[in-house]
Every structure is written in structure tokens, then in C-alpha cells.
Amino acid sequence: xxxxxxxxxxxxxxxxxxxxxxxxxxxxxxxxxxxxxxxxxxxxxxxxxxxxxxxxxxxxxxxxxxxxxxxxxxxxxxxxxxxxxxxxxxxxxxxxxxxxxxxxxxxxxxxxxxxxxxxxxxxxxxxxxxxxxxxxxxxxxxxxxxxxxxxxxxxxxxxxxxxxxxxxxxxxxxxxxxxxxxxxxxxxxxxxxxxxxxxxxxxxxxxxxxxxxxxxxxxxxxxxxxxxxxxxxxxxxxxxxxxxxxxxxxxxxxxxxxxxxxxxxxxxxxxxxxxxxxxxxxxxxxxxxxxxxxxxxxxxxxxxxxxxxxxxxxxxxxxxxxxxxxxxxxxxxxxxxx
Amino acid sequence: xxxxxxxxxxxxxxxxxxxxxxxxxxxxxxxxxxxxxxxxxxxxxxxxxxxxxxxxxxxxxxxxxxxxxxxxxxxxxxxxxxxxxxxxxxxxxxxxxxxxxxxxxxxxxxxxxxxxxxxxxxxxxxxxxxxxxxxxxxxxxxxxxxxxxxxxxxxxxxxxxxxxxxxxxxxxx
Numbered sequence: 469x470x471x472x473x474x475x476x477x478x479x480x481x482x483x484x485x486x487x488x489x490x491x492x493x494x495x496x497x498x499x500x501x502x503x504x505x506x507x508x509x510x511x512x513x514x515x516x517x518x519x520x521x522x523x524x525x526x527x528x529x530x531x532x533x534x535x536x537x538x539x540x541x542x543x544x545x546x547x548x549x550x551x552x553x554x555x556x557x558x559x560x561x562x563x564x565x566x567x568x569x570x571x572x573x574x575x576x577x578x579x580x581x582x583x584x585x586x587x588x589x590x591x592x593x594x595x596x597x598x599x600x601x602x603x604x605x606x607x608x609x610x611x612x613x614x615x616x617x618x619x620x621x622x623x624x625x626x627x628x629x630x631x632x633x634x635x636x637x638x639x640x641x642x643x644x645x646x647x648x649x650x651x652x653x654x655x656x657x658x659x660x661x662x663x664x665x666x667x668x669x670x671x672x673x674x675x676x677x678x679x680x681x682x683x684x685x686x687x688x689x690x691x692x693x694x695x696x697x698x699x700x701x702x703x704x705x706x707x708x709x710x711x712x713x714x715x716x717x718x719x720x721x722x723x724x725x726x727x728x729x730x731x732x733x734x735x736x737x738x739x740x741x742x743x744x745x746x747x748x749x750x751x752x753x754x755x756x757x758x759x760x761x762x763x764x765x766x767x768x769x770x771x772x773x774x775x776x777x778x779x780x781x782x783x784x785x786x787x788x789x790x791x792x793x794x795x796x797x798x799x800x801x802x803x804x805x806x
Numbered sequence: 807x808x809x810x811x812x813x814x815x816x817x818x819x820x821x822x823x824x825x826x827x828x829x830x831x832x833x834x835x836x837x838x839x840x841x842x843x844x845x846x847x848x849x850x851x852x853x854x855x856x857x858x859x860x861x862x863x864x865x866x867x868x869x870x871x872x873x874x875x876x877x878x879x880x881x882x883x884x885x886x887x888x889x890x891x892x893x894x895x896x897x898x899x900x901x902x903x904x905x906x907x908x909x910x911x912x913x914x915x916x917x918x919x920x921x922x923x924x925x926x927x928x929x930x931x932x933x934x935x936x937x938x939x940x941x942x943x944x945x946x947x948x949x950x951x952x953x954x955x956x957x958x959x960x961x962x963x964x965x966x967x968x969x970x971x972x973x974x975x976x977x978x979x
Contacts, residue, residue, distance in 0.1 A: 649905065668898050696896075712900050715902060715967050716967060716968075716969055717902045717969060717970055720900070721900065721904075721905065722900055723897045723898075724897070725896065725897045727895050757964075759921050760913065761894055761895065762897055762898040763900075764897055764899040765900060765926070765960075765962050
């Protein structure tokens, strides 16, 4: 029995769903940061302590000030999620992070990527390049302390934000066929519970060789019905993990896929998805599982649920274009995704 | 074990007790006919029959079996109505089985009027719904349909659907 199946079976048998298990923490030390940082040291420091630390070091070095030995000390998260480095707590030039912030842990790796972005942002600013706003709501970056030595800080713990990654395709077949799988995940997921809800609209602009509109439902033999859209579909998030609807099956891919409309047609199919994560949401009763196209096994509704409290809309769009009318040089389908 | 099977076989057993008994069953012991009889018996509630179909497939079926073998396991599937089998051709969402445009995803609606209960079969290659329906009901099929491998078996229910069976995740529980 595979481990994945074993886990799911255990969840099913126990009647509960376990949150994602954290990976074992690895101890992390940044050696030599106080001896004058090179690129690797800066990277390590950034990994261990955050953007402000790196920015502070760079700033001080640019003024000809070497950081004092012992300036870097044990860093520990405080209530505001600051990593504070105080000179009086210095010890041998090494930075130790609490286990949950160490590289190799989900939170640690996410933090590293996030804070590295800040460091690059600051570097760009120092070079006089345009600097975009760093944060939207809910997060804040702070400046290093110049009076207490080097202050290692990071922005407040992030609100869970919906992200996606392509996991299948996009693939195409001649005359309008396509398939694209994207997987949801949450930044700063923690152990959050809630729902991902996506609003999906589909626009069909399909014509025949004489530029007359094509009845998509009839042309597809009933396989595709434009009346299915707009719709709102939902994935439950439990313990920071995304599931297929409210089932015990882990989310794998939100898929946009349609069969080809065949020869004698041309045009464009545009799928516009707007997805958002709603922490703590109780799914409105209007959502039902139909186990049918196009939402498949997801709870779905065709009535706007008028949800609020999302943490940031994520676009999930696909456009398919083809020309399979006589005289066309190619029957290939072109797909663009965003 | 016998007490659990008795609870499951009682048509009056409440759904929560039924699911509890199913969850406490060991890995083996009862024959496939135990579940098939419940699935085919109109004295049981529709949901009770649906869970019996799930367990029949989960405990005695396996991803990788052929459609012909699956039909034999279901034993005629008297619960399968004329409109009880669909093919998923269009998707703007997600299924409990993997989506592969080169394969066929069948949905078996196991409870009339309650679309929340379903069994998903991902069959290798492109297969015809009418031929699959005929096979599941009669055991008869053209060679290609009967020999088509079922790569995944997924389940959907309002409560406690079992995890998907996949070729790479082993056989029967």
C-alpha cells in the first residue's frame, strides 16, 4: 500500500482529516556573518534572518562600517513576528532560528523566498531603480534599528494567499480542443481552514466559414453547453491543505478542458476564472455537488454567492483560438494562459 | 467482525452507525457478495446501498482491473439506471480521479435523485458510454471495451467518501 493511500485511508477510517505534517526541522547556523559578509554569507544571513538584516549590513558596509563581532545574535520571533537582533544578546557571530523558521520547513522556506524578495527590492531601490509597493494590506516591513545595532525584522505573518502552479499542459488538439491543469496552494497557509472559491465565466466566439455564429451546444453534440456558465465552484481548505470539494481526496488540479469543435469551425473560447481564498468560510447552502460537467466533483452554484472576506483575487484565464475552415493554413489550436 | 457485519447488513441501521461499522471493519473477511446483496436490495435506504457499492469496489476491486472484471464484480449492477452513467467530456473544475484527455472518465450515479453520491471510473483510452453501460449491466461487451483497464476508481458522497483507488497506490485495501 502506498504511503499516500495509507494516509488517506487512515484519514477516511478515522473520520478526521489531518493537517499537513511539518517536515523535520534542520538546525541552521550562519557562520562568519560578522567577519564581513560575502555573497554567500549574505544569502545565508538572508535565509536565516530576513531582508532587514541584509539591508542593514549592506548599508553599513557602504558607509565603511564593518559590523561588530557578535552583532548577530540568536534571533527569536516575538508577538509581532519580528526577528530582533540585539547587540547585548550577541554570541559568537552565529544566528540561530527557532525550529519553525528554519530552512527546510514549510514556513521557513516560504519565509526565505518572501524575505529574499524584500532584499532584492531594497537592492533595486539602492541602485535608483523604480521600486514597486512592497505590500498590500495585512503586512508591514520595518527598518533596521541604527541605534541598537542591527535589527533583524521581517514583515508580520502573512495572510494566507491563494496561488496557483501549472501541473498539466496546456495541451491542445486541432480545431479547438485544449486541456490545462493548475493546482491551488496557499502562501502562509499555516493550519488555516476555509474555502477556495472560483468564479468561472466562458465566452464562446465560434463561427463557420461564412462567419455565421455556430451553435456550440449543437455542434458539440450536447457535450458543451454555454448555459453552464457563469458558475462558482469551491475547494475546502483544512489545516492549510486543499481538498476536492469537501471530500477526503487531496486537490490535484483545477482543469480547464474541452473537446475539439471540429472542422468547419473557427473562433475563440475564453475562460475567465477569478479565484480567492476565504478563511473561515461556511460554504453557502446554494453550493451543491452535481458530479457532472463542468465542475465535476466540486460544490458548485450558478448564483453569485456574494462572498466577502477573500484574501486576494487570483486570475486563472485561458484563451483558445483556432481556424479549421477551408483555406486555413493550420488547424492547430493556440492556447494562452494567465 | 460478525457484529459489525450484522450492523451493516441491518436495513434499519442509521447512517452514522453504518459508517462507523464500515470504518471499523478489518482488511478482509467478508465476501464480495455481502456488499452486492445490499447494493441490489431495495429494502435498504439509497445511501445505505451507495455505501455498499463503495465498499464493494474499495474492498474487492482494484485500480488496474479491466472494465470486464469490474462488471463481473458488480454482478449486473441492478441499481444502475438508464441515466445512471455519464461521460465527462468537458471540465472546468476537478474530479476525484486524474484528468487525462486521452482517457475516458465515467460517472456512475449510484443513488437516483442524489447526485452527491457517485463513483468515478477513469478508463484507459477513449471508450463509448453506451458500450460501457451495456457491459456493466449484462457483462457483454466488445473486446476493446471489456479489456480496457480502469486506471482509477474515485468516490463522491456527502459524508465520508473513501479515497481514490489508483494504479500506483496498490490494490484492494
